[in-house]
Structures are given as structure tokens and as C-alpha cells.
Amino acid sequence: MTTPRLRQLLLWCSLLAFSSLASSQQASPAAIPDYAAAIANPTRSDDDRDTDETRKPLTFLQFTKVRPGMQAMDIASGDGYTAKLLALVVGPTGTVWAQLDKPRPRLDNRLKAQPQANLRPYVRPVEDPYPADAPRLDLITLVLSYHDIAYQPVDRALMARNLFKALKRGGYFVVIDHSAKVGTGITDSKTLHRIDQATVVADFKAAGFKLDEESQFLRNPADPREQAFFDAKITTDKFALRFVKP
Numbered sequence: 001m002t003t004p005r006l007r008q009l010l011l012w013c014s015l016l017a018f019s020s021l022a023s024s025q026q027a028s029p030a031a032i033p034d035y036a037a038a039i040a041n042p043t044r045s046d047d048d049r050d051t052d053e054t055r056k057p058l059t060f061l062q063f064t065k066v067r068p069g070m071q072a073m074d075i076a077s078g079d080g081y082t083a084k085l086l087a088l089v090v091g092p093t094g095t096v097w098a099q100l101d102k103p104r105p106r107l108d109n110r111l112k113a114q115p116q117a118n119l120r121p122y123v124r125p126v127e128d129p130y131p132a133d134a135p136r137l138d139l140i141t142l143v144l145s146y147h148d149i150a151y152q153p154v155d156r157a158l159m160a161r162n163l164f165k166a167l168k169r170g171g172y173f174v175v176i177d178h179s180a181k182v183g184t185g186i187t188d189s190k191t192l193h194r195i196d197q198a199t200v201v202a203d204f205k206a207a208g209f210k211l212d213e214e215s216q217f218l219r220n221p222a223d224p225r226e227q228a229f230f231d232a233k234i235t236t237d238k239f240a241l242r243f244v245k246p
Contacts, residue, residue, distance in 0.1 A: 031067050031068040031069060033061070033066065033067050033068060033089050034089075035057075035058055035061040035062065035089065036058065037088075038061065038085060038088035038089045039052070039057050039058060039061075039085070041088050043088075043114040043116070044084065044085075044088075045110070045113075045114075047079075048081055048084065051081055054235055055081070055218075056217055056218065057085055059215070059217040060085075060176075060217070060240075061085065061086075061089060063174065063213075063215050063217065063240060063242060064086070064139060064141060064172065064174050064242070065139070065172055065242075066086055066089045066090060066139055067089070067090070067138075068089065068090055068091045068093065068094060069090060069091065069093040069094045070089075070090045070094045070138040070139055071090075071094060071095050071135065071136075071137050071138050071139075072086050072090060072094065072095070072096045072097070072137060072138060072139040072140065072141070073096070073097040073098075073099060073129065073130060073137050073139075073140045073141075073166065074086060074096060074097070074098050074099065074140075074141045074142075074143070075099050075126065075129055075140060075141065075142040075145065075163075076099065076100070076101070076126065076142065076143075076145035076148070076149065077098035077099055077100055077104075077107065077121065078100075078104060078106070078107070078145070079104065079106035079107055079110065080098055080104075080106070080107040080110050080111075080119070080121070082141055082143045083096050083098040083107075083119055083121075084110065084116070084119060086139070086141065087116055087118050087119040090118060091118070092117070092118060094118060095118050095120060096118060096119050096120070097120055097121075097122060097130070097137075098119060098120065098121040098122070099121075099122065099123075099124055099126070099129045099130075100121055100122065100123050100124075101123065101125070101126055102123060103123060104121070107121050108121075126149055126154060126159055127154055127155050127158050127159045127162065128158075128159075128162050129159070129162065129163070129166070130162065130163075130166040132165065134166075136166065136167060136168040136171070137166050137167050137168065137171055138167075138168060138171050138172070139167075139171060139172050139173075139174070140163055140166065140167060140171070140172070140173045140174070141173075141174045141175075141176075142173070142174070142175045142176075143174075143175075143176045143177075144176060144177055144178065144238075145177075146175060146177050146195060146200060147177050147178060147180075147186075147188075147189040147193050147194055147195040148189070148193070150186040150189040150195055150199075151186060151189040151190035156203055157203070157206065157207070160203055160204050160206065160207035160209075161207045161208075163204075163207070164204075164207045164208045164209060164245060167245040168245070169245055169246070170244065170245065171244070171245050172212070172242055172243065172244055172245075173204065173209060173242070173243040173244070173245070174240070174241070174242050174243075175200055175204070175240075175241045175243070176218065176238055176239070176240045176241070177194070177195050177197075177200065177238060177239060178192075178193060178194040178195070178229050178236045178237070178238055179194060179195075179196075179197060179223070179225055179236070179237040179238060179239050180192065180194035180195050180196045180197075180225055181196070181225045181226075182196065182197075182198065183196065183198075184196045185199045186199060191228070192225075192226070192227065192228045193228045193229055193230070194225060194228070194229075194236075197239040197241070200239075200241065201241065204243050208245070208246070209243035209244065209245060210243060210244050210245075210246050211241060211242075211243055212242045212243060212244040213241075213242045214239065214240065214241055214242075215240040215241075215242070216240075217240060218237075218238035218239070218240055219237055219238070219239075220234065220235050220236065220237040220238075221237065222234060223235070223236050223237035225237060
């Protein structure tokens with residue numbers, strides 16, 4: 001009988017083998033992504049399309065600079081909304097690793113309903129989300145989850161260093177989260193599920209990342225930043241940051 005530990009070992013061996021194969025496939029600079037086609041893809045769920053209203057997927061994909069053939073990783077992938085979008089863009093010559101802290105039935109159900117060979121979920125600690133001996137990545141995303149990581153017993157500095165190591169030189173790391181009030185650090189991360197943008201910038205700059213661009217596409221200046229996103233009567237103010245590995 002296959003135990004959960006053995007199943008996870010087999011999955012991770014598969015990930016490493018697939019990564020080794022993918023290392024010979026590079027994202028083509030000439031490859032022009034069709035973001036609109038990815039968003040309109042019929043394999044995306046009705047829930048995904050409802051979520052699009054607040055997540056603005058076209059601008060998001062443009063901001064990530066994701067391209068066909070890329071090797072990407074989505075941290076704290078949840079139900080796979082972001083990972084699915086990225087996988088549709090990178091196409092059959094690319095791969096998206098969907099990192100999870102534990103098995104997530106909603107992502108499992110998504111892939112059962114719409115199998116997608118280049119979207120590969122796996123369970124691994126967020127502090128060490130990608131093996132040191134696997135090929136380096138072109139893109140990492142962390143969407144609406146860093147505030148949760150911040151209040152857990154996680155060594156954020158170690159996590160940031162390992163994410164830096166996981167990227168190729170010139171690779172991008174995109175972080176999006178609900179904005180806390182300026183100067184609050186991680187104080188509101190557990191109660192309001194928000195985090196201060198300056199704390200995020202400081203955390204990842206300390207690991208060697210360079211802030212490449214800040215986008216305003218999810219900003220809402222009308223948000224007083226005093227409620228959790230699930231209690232707010234209006235769309236929360238969110239920051240979008242793109243870091244690069246020099």
C-alpha cells in the first residue's frame with residue numbers, strides 16, 4: 001500500500017525529473033504571449049471568471065511578463081487561480097509548479113475536471129519551496145498570501161533567500177497583497193489579513209532582490225485599510241510589486 005509519504009516522494013522525484021527535462025527548454029524572447037486567449041480559455045472555471053472582476057487578469061499577466069516556454073512557480077497556490085492562468089500562457093513547453101503547504105482539494109478537483117500536464121502541484125514547506133538542485137526558474141508569483149505567511153512561525157528571511165536562489169539571473173518575482181496602513185509592518189497580518197508594503201519591500205531587498213516596478217492596477221485609495229478583505233464593503237487596496245534577480 002502506498003503511504004502519503006511515499007506518494008509525496010514519488011511526486012517530488014517526478015518534479016525533479018520533469019525539471020531536468022525542462023531545463024533544456026528556454027522561454028523564447030521572440031514568443032509573443034496571447035494573454036487574452038489564456039483568459040478566454042474554456043477550461044477556466046466559472047469561479048475563475050467571477051474572480052477576474054477584482055483580480056484584473058490581463059493587467060496581471062502583463063505585469064508578470066510571463067511568456068511561452070517559461071518555467072514558473074506560484075507560491076501558496078491555493079485553489080490554483082493564478083497557477084492556471086500562468087500555465088495557459090507558458091504553454092506545453094513551459095511548466096508552472098504550484099507550491100502548497102498541504103494538499104488542497106479545490107486544486108485537486110480543478111485538475112481532475114480539467115487536466116493540465118504543465119500545471120504541477122506539490123507540497124513543500126514555504127521556507128524551502130524549491131529544491132536547490134532543480135533548474136532555475138524564470139518567474140515566481142506570490143499572490144494575496146504573504147500576509148498569511150508573515151504571522152505564521154515561518155523564517156521569512158530564509159524563505160526570501162531560497163526564492164532568490166530559485167530564480168535565474170534576470171528572473172522576476174511578483175508579490176501582490178492587501179495593503180495595511182503605512183508603518184504597521186506585520187501587525188495586521190493575522191487580524192486584518194493585510195501587510196505593510198514597506199515591510200514586503202524590505203524583506204525581499206534584504207535577500208538580494210531589486211524592486212523593478214510597482215503597479216497601481218489594484219489600488220483603491222477609498223479603502224481605509226481598517227477591515228479584513230472578507231469583511232470589507234469595498235474592494236481592498238492592493239499593492240503589486242515586481243522584483244528582479246540582478
